[in-house]
Amino acid sequence: xxxxxxxxxxxxxxxxxxxxxxxxxxxxxxxxxxxxxxxxxxxxxxxxxxxxxxxxxxxxxxxxxxxxxxxxxxxxxxxxxxxxxxxxxxxxxxxxxxxxxxxxxxxxxxxxxxxxxxxxxxxxxxxxxxxxxxxxxxxxxxxxxxxxxxxxxxxxxxxxxxxxxxxxxxxxxxxxxxxxxxxxxxxxxxxxxxxxxxxxxxxxxxxxxxxxxxxxxxxxxxxxxxxxxxxxxxxxxxxxxxxxxxxxxxxxxxxxxxxxxxxxxxxxxxxxxxxxxxxxxxxxxxxxxxxxxxxxxxxxxxxxxxxxxxxxxxxxxxxxxxxxxxxxxxxxxxxxxxxxxxxxxxxxxxxxxxxxxxxxxxxxxxxxxxxxxxxxxxxxxxxxxxxxxxxxxxxxxxxxxxxxxxxxxxxxxxxxxxxxxxxxxxxxxxxxxxxxxxxxxxxxxxxxxxxxxxxxxxxxxxxxxxxxxxxxxxxxxxxxxxxxxxxx
Amino acid sequence: xxxxxxxxxxxxxxxxxxxxxxxxxxxxxxxxxxxxxxxxxxxxxxxxxxxxxxxxxxxxxxxxxxxxxxxxxxxxxxxxxxxxxxxxxxxxxxxxxxxxxxxxxxxxxxxxxxxxxxxxxxxxxxxxxxxxxxxxxxxxxxxxxxxxxxxxxxxxxxxxxxxxxxxxxxxxxxxxxxxxxxxxxxxxxxxxxxxxxxxxxxxxxxxxxxxxxxxxxxxxxxxxxxxxxxxxxxxxxxxxxxxxxxxxxxxxxxxxxxxxxxxxxxxxxxxxxxxxxxxxxxxxxxxxxxxxxxxxxxxxxxxxxxxxxxxxxxxxxxxxxxxxxxxxxxxxxxxxxxxxxxxxxxxxxxxxxxxxxxxxxxxxxxxxxxxxxxxxxxxxxxxxxxxxxxxxxxxxxxxxxxxxxxxxxxxxxxxxxxxxxxxxxxxxxxxxxxxxxxxxxxxxxxxxxxxxxxxxxxxxxxxxxxxxxxxxxxxxxx
Numbered sequence: 001x002x003x004x005x006x007x008x009x010x011x012x013x014x015x016x017x018x019x020x021x022x023x024x025x026x027x028x029x030x031x032x033x034x035x036x037x038x039x040x041x042x043x044x045x046x047x048x049x050x051x052x053x054x055x056x057x058x059x060x061x062x063x064x065x066x067x068x069x070x071x072x073x074x075x076x077x078x079x080x081x082x083x084x085x086x087x088x089x090x091x092x093x094x095x096x097x098x099x100x101x102x103x104x105x106x107x108x109x110x111x112x113x114x115x116x117x118x119x120x121x122x123x124x125x126x127x128x129x130x131x132x133x134x135x136x137x138x139x140x141x142x143x144x145x146x147x148x149x150x151x152x153x154x155x156x157x158x159x160x161x162x163x164x165x166x167x168x169x170x171x172x173x174x175x176x177x178x179x180x181x182x183x184x185x186x187x188x189x190x191x192x193x194x195x196x197x198x199x200x201x202x203x204x205x206x207x208x209x210x211x212x213x214x215x216x217x218x219x220x221x222x223x224x225x226x227x228x229x230x231x232x233x234x235x236x237x238x239x240x241x242x243x244x245x246x247x248x249x250x251x252x253x254x255x256x257x258x259x260x261x262x263x264x265x266x267x268x269x270x271x272x273x274x275x276x277x278x279x280x281x282x283x284x285x286x287x288x289x290x291x292x293x294x295x296x297x298x299x300x301x302x303x304x305x306x307x308x309x310x311x312x313x314x315x316x317x318x319x320x321x322x323x324x325x326x327x328x329x330x331x332x333x334x335x336x337x338x339x340x341x342x343x344x345x346x347x348x349x350x351x352x353x354x355x356x357x358x359x360x361x362x363x364x365x366x367x368x369x370x371x372x373x374x375x376x377x378x379x380x381x382x383x384x385x386x387x388x389x390x391x392x393x394x395x396x397x398x399x400x401x402x403x404x405x406x407x408x409x410x411x412x413x414x415x416x417x418x419x420x421x422x423x424x425x426x427x428x429x430x431x432x433x434x435x436x437x438x439x440x441x442x443x444x445x446x447x448x449x450x451x452x453x454x455x456x457x458x459x460x461x462x463x464x465x466x467x468x469x470x471x472x473x474x475x476x477x478x479x480x481x482x483x484x485x486x487x488x
Numbered sequence: 489x490x491x492x493x494x495x496x497x498x499x500x501x502x503x504x505x506x507x508x509x510x511x512x513x514x515x516x517x518x519x520x521x522x523x524x525x526x527x528x529x530x531x532x533x534x535x536x537x538x539x540x541x542x543x544x545x546x547x548x549x550x551x552x553x554x555x556x557x558x559x560x561x562x563x564x565x566x567x568x569x570x571x572x573x574x575x576x577x578x579x580x581x582x583x584x585x586x587x588x589x590x591x592x593x594x595x596x597x598x599x600x601x602x603x604x605x606x607x608x609x610x611x612x613x614x615x616x617x618x619x620x621x622x623x624x625x626x627x628x629x630x631x632x633x634x635x636x637x638x639x640x641x642x643x644x645x646x647x648x649x650x651x652x653x654x655x656x657x658x659x660x661x662x663x664x665x666x667x668x669x670x671x672x673x674x675x676x677x678x679x680x681x682x683x684x685x686x687x688x689x690x691x692x693x694x695x696x697x698x699x700x701x702x703x704x705x706x707x708x709x710x711x712x713x714x715x716x717x718x719x720x721x722x723x724x725x726x727x728x729x730x731x732x733x734x735x736x737x738x739x740x741x742x743x744x745x746x747x748x749x750x751x752x753x754x755x756x757x758x759x760x761x762x763x764x765x766x767x768x769x770x771x772x773x774x775x776x777x778x779x780x781x782x783x784x785x786x787x788x789x790x791x792x793x794x795x796x797x798x799x800x801x802x803x804x805x806x807x808x809x810x811x812x813x814x815x816x817x818x819x820x821x822x823x824x825x826x827x828x829x830x831x832x833x834x835x836x837x838x839x840x841x842x843x844x845x846x847x848x849x850x851x852x853x854x855x856x857x858x859x860x861x862x863x864x865x866x867x868x869x870x871x872x873x874x875x876x877x878x879x880x881x882x883x884x885x886x887x888x889x890x891x892x893x894x895x896x897x898x899x900x901x902x903x904x905x906x907x908x909x910x911x912x913x914x915x916x917x918x919x920x921x922x923x924x925x926x927x928x929x930x931x932x933x934x935x936x937x938x939x940x941x942x943x944x945x946x947x948x949x950x951x952x953x954x955x956x957x958x959x960x961x962x963x964x965x966x
Contacts (some may be wrong), residue, residue, distance in 0.1 A: 101527060321577030
């Protein structure tokens with residue numbers, strides 16, 4: 001009997017092709033699984049069963065002609081990607097009633113490839129947070145230990161894959177929001193080079209940093225999904241034609257002869273000892289298969305968080321200004337003037353973390369502070385890019401932990417946003433520099449929680465990091481969450 | 489004390505592209521409420537702007553026509569403020585790197601030609617329109633205008649009178665119409681100006697405190713608002729009070745302005761680079777291409793008209809003031825009309841007719857005038873009939889030939905037919921006949937007029953003149 005928890009895109013596509021299961025049966029099995037587990041896990045905000053079954057029924061011909069590996073594959077999408085006719089809340093009360101009349105390019109490309117969307121996934125409100133505790137709708141729990149956070153902001157995307165509630169999902173990554181939850185949930189998360197995937201229809205958090213990417217069980221699956229969603233989109237002028245047609249190309253080749261580096265800052269005191277030792281073991285593995293690994297230094301790493309929070313909050317303060325209660329979304333009933341309408345709708349519609357960032361960003365852009373904060377942050381951004389460029393003159397990829405710790409208990413960091421921000425220390429600089437990075441599971445700590453390793457590549461170096469990550473994965477099989485999870 | 493008035497203008501002009509600046513929606517004026525919009529121009533979550541290349545081209549051409557340099561590298565910025573007609577709560581505009589900089593426009597003043605500096609021209613999007621209390625209590629928003637492309641032309645504070653301000657605005661409009669990047673229809677709000685004005689004692693070179701008067705939508709209101717504001721500021725200074733730096737609203741009906749907000753209440757727009765759009769890069773060769781594609785400008789046509797075509801300067805300056813009359817003139821001359829005759833018809837009949845119904849549109853082109861002149865020259869119709877036909881053409885847009893044949897206005901040269909009329913007129917006017925016979929030659933004129941009246945002005949004057957004289961002279965001998 002098929003264990004759907006273990007299905008990858010490749011194995012599911014094979015089963016569909018061999019008609020071991022029909023696409024409709026496959027979708028039904030996933031909804032059964034969701035029925036059983038999601039009350040505990042809390043990965044989904046909304047489900048679209050009727051539409052999904054309709055889509056599945058249509059997938060048969062594509063499965064038969066073998067034109068797409070994704071045909072009939074059940075997947076789900078973070079709730080900040082617009083889906084025509086399906087509520088898109090962004091994890092916020094302010095968009096609680098928002099049903100877009102259009103679909104995000106990345107999602108429609110998956111649809112064209114035959115993938116079937118099961119529903120929309122939970123997230124930190126407007127993708128701001130690292131634990132999915134900032135969702136207005138529900139808490140998402142870590143499938144490895146339901147007392148723990150799944151990470152965030154794409155916590156629903158990572159938990160759904162880890163708990164077998166979707167074969168793959170889409171997340172979005174502004175400062176680590178795909179990679180960190182992937183690390184916490186023991187799955188693979190890829191943030192592509194900025195511009196690789198169209199942002200059209202992705203509800204903006206920080207436009208110059210946001211990038212959509214896949215969350216999958218295997219490295220190869222993430223390359224398969226990227227193939228479907230990547231590519232220039234005329235509706236997003238920051239999207240680019242990368243010239244890469246197939247991200248799986250060369251994925252099975254050995255990375256022997258590649259050069260990797262480990263910035264000393266990435267294995268410093270601030271990193272949990274068990275995380276450090278797992279990553280070190282992974283480095284040893286790379287050396288054993290012929291990857292030359294050297295220690296190096298990223299001097300500006302310390303400034304990345306400050307620059308990131310200024311730039312992302314500044315852009316967010318402007319991007320989120322449109323939620324004013326006038327045209328769509330939540331409107332307070334309590335107002336007597338235009339100003340009250342604005343104030344009350346926004347006060348009631350946004351959560352604390354979002355308000356915090358809007359205030360931070362507004363402040364950073366204000367006249368008299370612009371030069372000291374925003375402008376300086378842009379300068380730091382340029383310098384960080386240059387520092388990475390220099391490393392990539394010499395190395396093929398950078399190795400480090402995805403996050404300084406493994407998943408922490410729900411509620412532990414609520415009320416301490418600064419500590420939460422520091423958890424982004426290894427991921428934000430990648431967005432600042434617009435680079436691709438992948439998080440792959442590299443073992444469990446003594447509490448049985450997954451540790452994630454991050455591989456960073458040069459711009460458009462996805463295939464290099466995919467090959468390196470795939471080689472590691474082949475040599476270090478990782479269990480699925482269900483085998484060790486509590487009570488499921 | 490004598491005061492000097494210092495004025496700078498910011499002129500907002502709608503570009504005449506077919507589609508909006510960041511999406512494919514039409515820019516057409518009118519249209520049912522909220523029918524010319526889409527998720528992009530109404531700023532739905534997740535949508536992104538995409539730059540309309542035509543907007544960049546038009547803005548660059550406008551700048552070149554005003555002698556600006558076009559930037560090889562410019563970018564869009566966000567101007568953040570809350571207002572219900574602005575669905576993103578920011579306007580995409582240009583802040584520190586506008587597309588055009590450093591140009592000038594010449595205007596004619598009593599003291600000769602005066603050069604007004606252009607500081608910059610930048611591109612931006614228009615906002616929607618609020619409709620107050622049209623459907624019961626409350627305000628609704630029409631998003632049709634959201635994303636309509638605009639350029640803002642910022643002048644140097646080089647104008648010294650309300651008249652110069654108005655003349656500058658008119659010149660800018662004329663130039664834009666010549667280039668064909670805007671139709672500048674005032675009544676549709678496609679040209680609006682902000683007047684920045686200060687006064688200072690004559691001879692001082694320190695600028696006084698300025699005020700800004702927003703959204704003036706006619707040349708008349710620019711003139712009146714500037715006059716009134718200068719007077720207000722001088723009065724304040726004379727009475728020992730200070731001018732407050734502020735934004736003011738001009739009420740054209742009341743002929744007065746009101747304070748809108750002071751400097752302290754001014755918005756902090758928190759400008760920052762628009763991350764959803766890539767910078768605008770224009771190569772030198774493209775700028776050159778734009779420059780070469782510019783049509784003949786008003787001052788160039790003026791030179792041609794007064795030189796090669798021998799048109800008086802005054803006439804040439806009036807004809808070139810609007811691209812519509814200039815094009816009309818050119819087409820008439822191109823179609824074979826005598827330049828001086830065409831100019832006279834435009835200066836006289838055409839401008840009178842346009843003024844009568846206060847329009848800038850001419851319902852037919854210059855070729856039709858040339859055809860009319862040909863009918864007159866070949867004596868198919870006489871000059872007076874020509875004027876009637878021209879008015880009819882203006883009213884109906886019909887061709888001259890059509891009007892002449894429909895109404896049977898061709899000159900009658902049939903001597904047999906005219907002979908009978910002359911006979912009748914002589915019979916009915918014995919007094920005039922007697923006058924003539926008594927040596928008053930002028931009587932012939934009266935008799936000719938009577939013949940014309942009988943023939944509804946269509947008689948060939950040479951023929952009837954001959955016929956009348958022959959008949960009267962014959963009577964002399966009797």
